[in-house]
Amino acid sequence: MPITPATATHSSSNGTADDAILLELVDENGVTIGTAEKLSAHQPPGRLHRAFSVFLFDERGRLLLQQRALGKYHSPGVWSNTCCGHPYPGEAPFAAAARRTFEELGVSPSLLAEAGTVRYNHPDPASGLVEQEYNHLYVGLVQAAPRPDPEEVAETVFVSPAELAERHARDTFSAWFMTVLDAARPAVRELTGPSAGW
Numbered sequence: 001m002p003i004t005p006a007t008a009t010h011s012s013s014n015g016t017a018d019d020a021i022l023l024e025l026v027d028e029n030g031v032t033i034g035t036a037e038k039l040s041a042h043q044p045p046g047r048l049h050r051a052f053s054v055f056l057f058d059e060r061g062r063l064l065l066q067q068r069a070l071g072k073y074h075s076p077g078v079w080s081n082t083c084c085g086h087p088y089p090g091e092a093p094f095a096a097a098a099r100r101t102f103e104e105l106g107v108s109p110s111l112l113a114e115a116g117t118v119r120y121n122h123p124d125p126a127s128g129l130v131e132q133e134y135n136h137l138y139v140g141l142v143q144a145a146p147r148p149d150p151e152e153v154a155e156t157v158f159v160s161p162a163e164l165a166e167r168h169a170r171d172t173f174s175a176w177f178m179t180v181l182d183a184a185r186p187a188v189r190e191l192t193g194p195s196a197g198w
Contacts, residue, residue, distance in 0.1 A: 022038070023037075023038050023086045026134045035089050042131065044128065044129075045130060045132070046123075046132030049132065051131075051133040051136070053084040053138070054083040054100075054138045055115070055181070057188075058158050059143070060160075061160070062158035062196075063158065063159055064142060065081065065082070065157050065167075066082060067080075067156070069153055075126070075174050077154065077172070078174045079173045083104050083105060084100075084174075098112060105149075106146060107145075109142055110142065111141040113139055115188070116183060116187065117135060117137060122175040135180060137184045139191045
């Protein structure tokens with residue numbers, strides 16, 4: 001992976017408590033208004049900041065889910081979408097989405113397209129942290145097998161809509177998962193086609 005100013009300056013963003021990572025604070029229109037340290041931005045009541053969520057699909061139209069590593073300070077061990085995170089201040093959300101997908105899962109999407117934005121406020125009941133996010137959504141295709149970084153990802157699985165429904169009823173998912181999936185669904189359907197069932 002090429003070294004960019006963002007990756008050279010911030011070589012790790014695995015969510016451990018001692019990371020001194022800055023996030024972009026935004027207003028309700030997504031306009032940058034400042035920065036805040038990552039952990040402080042998530043402490044109640046939360047500060048609205050820029051984020052991204054990625055949904056990658058295989059050739060059969062199945063969604064790649066990840067189970068967040070148990071060592072994460074925020075939402076450890078829960079299932080969530082393919083990849084999510086925060087751009088560094090000044091980093092384009094699209095570039096951050098591609099960067100983190102590679103860092104966490106060892107794959108580069110063969111296609112990655114914008115799928116809109118969604119704003120939400122989701123407290124995490126387990127940690128007490130709050131997700132106040134202006135989230136940029138991306139959908140894409142993946143053709144290589146994931147090679148997850150174990151510090152970031154405990155497990156991965158590809159699921160059909162029916163398999164997702166079963167897993168969602170049985171397992172714990174991130175507080176934001178259904179919000180971002182529902183917001184991305186129009187783009188997901190356009191990408192995967194009607195036969196995939198999304």
